[in-house]
Amino acid sequence: MDLTSLLLTVACMVAVSYATVGDTCSYDVECDQGECCQILSRIMVVSKKRQPDWMTTPPGGTRGTCQLYQTEGHSCDSLDVANGYCSCEPGTQCTEVEKATTPTITEQDRSLNEDDSKLTTPYLARRSPVKPGYSWICMA
DSSP states (O other): OOHHHHHHHHHHHHHHHTTOTTOEESSGGGSOTTEEEEOOOSSOOOOOTTOOGGGTSOOTTOOEEEEEOBOTTSBOOTTTTTTTOOOBOTTOEEEEEEEOOOOOOOHHHHHHSSOGGGOOHHHHHHSOOOOOEEEEEEEO
């Protein structure tokens, strides 16, 4: 390998290694595009009820790591930002959406039918609908 190829290889490796996921940081500007500086909160927030402002902002000078934002259509958590995680990418927000659920057979359903082998799709269709669940995804 000649000197020019060696220098080019080293230069490429240095360029690729600059601000990659996992590098330490204090601010978002220290991370690559599509990443934020994830500084985890010292106190885990589990509810927004009566949440003081100091819990949403990590103290200055704290170090974190560069992590990828969640892209549009991917799952997220409504408390990600409050806990210091990188949430949805800029231009999107974590939105609650109805999640399709399939009915499940409970023990009560089984007791309504004398023989489990007779449980069929029409039986499930006669059941009252199960309350649908919800999930959080990044949406524009």
